[in-house]
Amino acid sequence: MKKGFNLSIIGTGYVGLTTGVGFAYAGHRVICMDIDKEKVAKINAGETPVYEPGLLEGLRDAKKKNLIEATDDLEYAITNSDITFITVPTPEKKDGSCDLSFVEQVSKDIGRILREKEGYHVVAVKSTVIPETTERVVIPNLEEYSGKIPGEDFGVCVNPEFLREGSALRDFLKPDRIVIGELNTRSGDILEMLHRDFGAPILRTSLKVAEMIKYASNSFLATKISFANEIGNICKRLGIDVYEVMKGLGLDKRISPHFLRAGLGFGGSCFPKDVNALIHKAETLGYEPRLLKEVMKINQRQPYRIIDLLRKRLGSIKGREIAVLGLAFKPDTDDIREAVSIKVVSELLKSGAEVRAYDPKAVFNFRKLFPNITYCESARDALKGSDACLVLTEWPEFRELTDEDFSSMRERIIIEGGKALNPNRVKGFEGICW
Numbered sequence: 001m002k003k004g005f006n007l008s009i010i011g012t013g014y015v016g017l018t019t020g021v022g023f024a025y026a027g028h029r030v031i032c033m034d035i036d037k038e039k040v041a042k043i044n045a046g047e048t049p050v051y052e053p054g055l056l057e058g059l060r061d062a063k064k065k066n067l068i069e070a071t072d073d074l075e076y077a078i079t080n081s082d083i084t085f086i087t088v089p090t091p092e093k094k095d096g097s098c099d100l101s102f103v104e105q106v107s108k109d110i111g112r113i114l115r116e117k118e119g120y121h122v123v124a125v126k127s128t129v130i131p132e133t134t135e136r137v138v139i140p141n142l143e144e145y146s147g148k149i150p151g152e153d154f155g156v157c158v159n160p161e162f163l164r165e166g167s168a169l170r171d172f173l174k175p176d177r178i179v180i181g182e183l184n185t186r187s188g189d190i191l192e193m194l195h196r197d198f199g200a201p202i203l204r205t206s207l208k209v210a211e212m213i214k215y216a217s218n219s220f221l222a223t224k225i226s227f228a229n230e231i232g233n234i235c236k237r238l239g240i241d242v243y244e245v246m247k248g249l250g251l252d253k254r255i256s257p258h259f260l261r262a263g264l265g266f267g268g269s270c271f272p273k274d275v276n277a278l279i280h281k282a283e284t285l286g287y288e289p290r291l292l293k294e295v296m297k298i299n300q301r302q303p304y305r306i307i308d309l310l311r312k313r314l315g316s317i318k319g320r321e322i323a324v325l326g327l328a329f330k331p332d333t334d335d336i337r338e339a340v341s342i343k344v345v346s347e348l349l350k351s352g353a354e355v356r357a358y359d360p361k362a363v364f365n366f367r368k369l370f371p372n373i374t375y376c377e378s379a380r381d382a383l384k385g386s387d388a389c390l391v392l393t394e395w396p397e398f399r400e401l402t403d404e405d406f407s408s409m410r411e412r413i414i415i416e417g418g419k420a421l422n423p424n425r426v427k428g429f430e431g432i433c434w
């Protein structure tokens with residue numbers, strides 16, 4: 001018996017494809033739409049355009065059950081579905097604001113198709129959009145291009161995602177909460193029914209509050225990380241380990257142990273972009289967001305602390321061979337967007353050092369930015385003959401490295417950003433915050 005809703009997902013990046021595969025896994029019929037014909041062909045061939053644990057298997061399983069397909073035909077997607085999720089990108093503009101051009105265009109296109117469509121269709125915004133976007137951009141476009149009455153003839157919701165790269169599918173299927181911002185009760189009821197089997201608390205609220213929950217969540221997590229790094233920088237001067245300190249904080253239920261890992265700062269396609277967008281929005285509203293600005297300043301400076309420490313230990317780094325272990329912005333992803341490694345490698349090259357880099361997944365993406373550095377097949381290979389080693393990403397495989405692996409270095413200077421190495425296997429290394 002076919003169970004579930006007919007869904008369309010517009011935009012098949014991390015969020016869109018994970019949402020599509022996740023809902024298909026939950027038994028709903030999903031049409032993924034993307035203007036990128038290559039991506040569409042890949043998905044229909046049972047391949048995922050991005051590396052994400054479990055996503056490939058999930059896609060192939062859903063295809064076998066005939067619960068997912070991809071198309072570049074928006075009309076086909078909308079007319080064959082009851083609920084459409086907007087998951088197009090909202091990149092950062094030069095001034096730090098949120099670029100809504102894709103959201104603007106897709107809401108016009110969907111509106112045009114809804115003009116001819118029967119039935120009560122719900123449009124749910126899942127892209128990360130700055131507060132007021134759905135009321136000021138999406139709904140007016142849907143109304144104007146469909147000629148229909150919002151709420152009465154079609155529904156609108158904001159349904160932010162909180163998934164992390166590297167654990168996206170798991171986060172989608174086991175969310176801490178589901179937030180539904182609704183234009184009216186009817187829209188909210190439909191989206192609540194869709195999520196009824198997820199077994200997570202469902203928070204129903206207004207469109208603008210739902211948009212703000214997303215930005216405030218990411219900004220708070222970013223603030224926790226910059227706080228941990230600030231404390232970490234003080235601990236380094238005290239000669240104590242910030243992780244020991246954070247263990248003490250984390251036992252306090254009001255603080256929780258999560259997102260207190262000090263290191264080189266946060267990267268990725270979300271935190272930097274979202275905090276900057278909220279800062280920009282606050283300023284347009286005439287408010288000076290001093291805390292958020294400091295969160296970004298601390299984060300901007302943090303990666304360079306590993307270079308400062310390297311200079312302190314090695315002296316001039318000009319002409320030195322530096323092994324760089326880890327390029328991805330975090331483990332379990334091939335994503336290098338806003339990765340701290342970009343800043344660190346740029347600074348090393350600017351200072352005349354030779355870089356021997358290794359990463360289990362992200363070399364393909366990193367080589368596009370840095371074609372002229374040496375890429376090694378393994379961490380052990382990168383260490384050979386190097387004058388120093390910087391560990392930038394906490395890939396689990398780095399915990400397997402031993403003293404013997406580091407004995408191939410010319411000089412034994414080993415500095416880690418986060419906690420990546422195993423002190424039971426390797427002696428004589430240090431961290432920027434311990």
Ligand code: UDX
Pocket residue numbers: 161162163164165166218221225258259260261262263264265266267268269270271329330
């Ligand atoms: C983040 C949010 O976690 C997720 O809810 C949202 O939907 C998208 O943005 P993501 O960017 O994939 O997810 O990665 P996350 O695991 O949150 O890490 C972000 C950055 O913070 C990484 O660079 C990571 O290394 C860093 N980080 C994370 C720390 O430095 N310390 C921590 O304790 C946690």
